[in-house]
Amino acid sequence: MELRQLGRTGLRVSALGLGTMTWARDTDELDAAEQLTDFVDAGGTLVDTAASYAGGDAESLLGTLLGSRVDRRDLHLCTKAGVRHTSSGPMVDASRGALLDSLDESLARLGTDHVDLFLVHAPDAGTPFTETVSALRQAVTSGRTRYVGLSNHPAWATAQAATLLAGTDDVGLAAVELEYSLLQRGVDREVVPAAQALGLGLLAWSPLGRGVLTGKYRRALPADSRGASPHLAGFVEPYLDHASSGIVEAVVTAAEGLGRAPLDVALAWLLGRPTVASAIVGARTPAQLRASLDAAELVLPEAVRTALDDVSDVETGYPERW
Incomplete structure (x- = not known):
């Protein structure tokens, strides 16, 4: 698999990353071990991974596999x-104490003395951003992590964090x-240009549009799918609308013409986008x-890429486009 440079750092990561959000909840230890080995x-x-995935159990499961597998x-x-x-539900807390304690x-659950990349999971309006960024600096200087970044933050916060950390x-x-896929291109408005200007690597979560870009929801709701799951149905539902359906059909048509699966086309499109280091x-x-791993080497013909760009294009205007 291709290794890509993460922004302007010396870290090179695989073009596909392995997500663990379902581990210790929908994915048991045997399947997780097989996934990690295949990957x-x-x-x-x-x-x-993340501290919040399965209440920390996803990290614990990953930790048991490090060294054994x-x-x-x-x-x-x-x-x-x-x-x-x-x-009472999820709570966002990006204060210095919360981030460093977490x-x-x-690290204890993973059984390691450092991670390679540590991210703030979500914006916290109740904590001064300077405090959040100072925790990132301390995480690096204390040796707990090699690199830091932000997850799910807007472009202005990304630029501010880059300035404060300089x-x-x-x-x-x-x-x-x-989140970045043919069904969610909001990052193209400002985050992608900001990442390009600041030399940041972009990691794309849910590159298959929460599973919808595989085409499995075109005719019905499969009983064993996330869309039918009690705790993930609401996660999938936003992309089961008419607008998304047109994009999915374009992906399916492209896949049929190339003799590939729709997920191959969706991943190949994303991996060809500017600043994307890993999906x-x-x-x-x-x-x-395994189906996703088979897609890693596909390069789309320019005509196919252009057609997918057009059918999924996001609306921009002032001030993104003067």
Whole structure:
């Protein structure tokens, strides 16, 4: 699998990343172990997790597999902090104490003394952004992480964090992680141009449009799909609308013409976008992951890429476009 430079850093990550959001919940230990083994055997290096995934159990499961299934040195671990689940629902807390405490707990669950990339999971309006950024600096200077970044933040916050981190200690902002696919191109308005200007790597989560770009929802709602799952139905539902349907049909048509699967086309389109360092594939089963791994080497013909660009184009205007 191709290794790509993460922005202007010296870190090179696999073009496909392994997402673990379903681990320890919908994906059990046996399937997780098979996924991780298949991923590494295919040349994958980047594994993406978070303190909030399955209440920390996803990290714990990954930690049990490090050493027993794969060598920690063969992986680049990315984890996120700043969102925790309470009895009243998810709570965002990107204060210095919350971020650093969460990182220490993540390291303990993962059984390692550092992660390769540490991200703030979501914006926190209740914490001064300077405090959040100072925690990122401390995470690097203390050796807990090699690189830092933001997840799900707007472009203005990305630019502010990059400015605040710029200094003599050479910490710097390395990456941003956001939802990005043919069904969700909001990042093209301002985040992608900002990442290009600032030299940041972009990690794309849900590159298959929450599973909809595989084409499996075109005719019905499969009983074993995320869309039929009690805790993930609301996650999939926004992309089961008429606008998304037209994009899915264009992907299916392109796939039929190329003799490939729709997910191959969707991933290939994304991996050809500016600043994208890795597409994080959150497969529920080993079979789903293997299907994605087969897509990593596809390069779309220019005519196909242009057609997909046009059918999925986002509306921009003032002030993005003067």
